[in-house]
Amino acid sequence: MRRTLTCLIALLVLFPPLWARAGVLEAPGTDLEVSLMTYGPGAIYWERFGHDAIRLRDRVSGESAEFNYGVFDFEDKSFMWNFARGHMRYMLDAEHGETDQQDFVDEGRLVIQQVLALSPQQAQNLRAFLLWNMRPENLTYDYDYLTDNCATRVRDALNRALDGALKPILSATPAPLTYRQQIDRLMSPERLLMLGMDLGLGPSSDHPLNEWQESFIPMVLQRELRRVRVRDEHGNPTPLVVSEAQLAPNHVQPPPDEPLNLDVPLGIAGLILGAILVVSRRLLPTLHAVVAITYLLFAGIVGLLLIALWTLTAHHGAWANGNLLVFNPVALAMLGAAWGTRRNMRAGSLVRWLSVCQLGAALLALLFHFLGVIPQQNLPWLLFATPVWLAIAFGLFAL
Numbered sequence: 001m002r003r004t005l006t007c008l009i010a011l012l013v014l015f016p017p018l019w020a021r022a023g024v025l026e027a028p029g030t031d032l033e034v035s036l037m038t039y040g041p042g043a044i045y046w047e048r049f050g051h052d053a054i055r056l057r058d059r060v061s062g063e064s065a066e067f068n069y070g071v072f073d074f075e076d077k078s079f080m081w082n083f084a085r086g087h088m089r090y091m092l093d094a095e096h097g098e099t100d101q102q103d104f105v106d107e108g109r110l111v112i113q114q115v116l117a118l119s120p121q122q123a124q125n126l127r128a129f130l131l132w133n134m135r136p137e138n139l140t141y142d143y144d145y146l147t148d149n150c151a152t153r154v155r156d157a158l159n160r161a162l163d164g165a166l167k168p169i170l171s172a173t174p175a176p177l178t179y180r181q182q183i184d185r186l187m188s189p190e191r192l193l194m195l196g197m198d199l200g201l202g203p204s205s206d207h208p209l210n211e212w213q214e215s216f217i218p219m220v221l222q223r224e225l226r227r228v229r230v231r232d233e234h235g236n237p238t239p240l241v242v243s244e245a246q247l248a249p250n251h252v253q254p255p256p257d258e259p260l261n262l263d264v265p266l267g268i269a270g271l272i273l274g275a276i277l278v279v280s281r282r283l284l285p286t287l288h289a290v291v292a293i294t295y296l297l298f299a300g301i302v303g304l305l306l307i308a309l310w311t312l313t314a315h316h317g318a319w320a321n322g323n324l325l326v327f328n329p330v331a332l333a334m335l336g337a338a339w340g341t342r343r344n345m346r347a348g349s350l351v352r353w354l355s356v357c358q359l360g361a362a363l364l365a366l367l368f369h370f371l372g373v374i375p376q377q378n379l380p381w382l383l384f385a386t387p388v389w390l391a392i393a394f395g396l397f398a399l
Contacts (some may be wrong), residue, residue, distance in 0.1 A: 023061030029120030032127065033057040036154070037066060037101070038222040040110030041186060043252050045193055048186045052154050052218035055097045056127055064097030067130045070150030086314035090143040092133050101247065108251030114225060115242045118161060119233050126161035146179050146317055151218040165230050167212055175214035179205040179317065180377060182217055184259035198262065199302065200309060202321040203376035267383035274387030281395045288395060289342035295388055296331040296338055303328035322376040325365040326385035330358055337396060347396045355393040362386040
């Protein structure tokens, strides 16, 4: 994703006569070459998912135009507010193919071109659709990270040009990874951000996907197009990808093939934190109080954020998050009692029973997980939180 080139878009949309001189926009379908351009992950966190675009090239003049759906106006004063609410407006952009490509090459990102076997009529229809999409009334769309992004828009445009032939082929194949696993895999170089995103994802990110859905990742769409066969003008089956070429090598740390297993590291972290709370309760009560307060603040603030994401935003991937059973605002009601443990002050009965209820909720979440009642793959966070809640309850009842 790159920042908006507002002036360029205005010229392209408002002054179509300027476009008319470009061979790629007036070339007959027989001269149009259609390619899927795939750009590998970048070094900055918002580039970790990669990017893609549709390139149209006039074989006669050699001119090309690249259309991508990943443009947003970062200078918009309401951008951050809309981002927080999940109401992001993205738009289609068009540039000279070589200009657009060079930006990614300069960033050291992998560039792959796949020339596609579209018939002349299909190529013309695709161009007409992209130009229709460039009209002011059609230019923007409601962006969703998982279901409506720059890759899914490219996928849908190609499916439309292929008369709907792409979707049934990709939908028939189960995907190896879920939304959560793909996000964890691609964001793994940014560990803290990856953990925060994993914590905030709800059960909708864990249901099995097919390859049509998993192609919200540009590299997945590129991979899956290799096996697609379509009918040519004479009705004969032919590979969709005519040729594939790497135009620039990757110079950025590539993501792993599989997501990290968070069960062990977060489970160990929870056991260590719980052990510190138990041991320090008698020996170092001030340390116990500080650690308990730190955790309770973390649990309470995270709980408030999870509730806000569920009730106040359009981030559907964060709704109905089962982590609310172990991270919720109830923790904030225990802060005073936790601070009082440094002087061996006895917690009130209400706070003590709140800690028992919270421990029960953590154990219930573990039970629900193993029974499959909550289809959310949040075991790492349950393994982290449960020993800590056990230690906090012990500390409040130990006096």
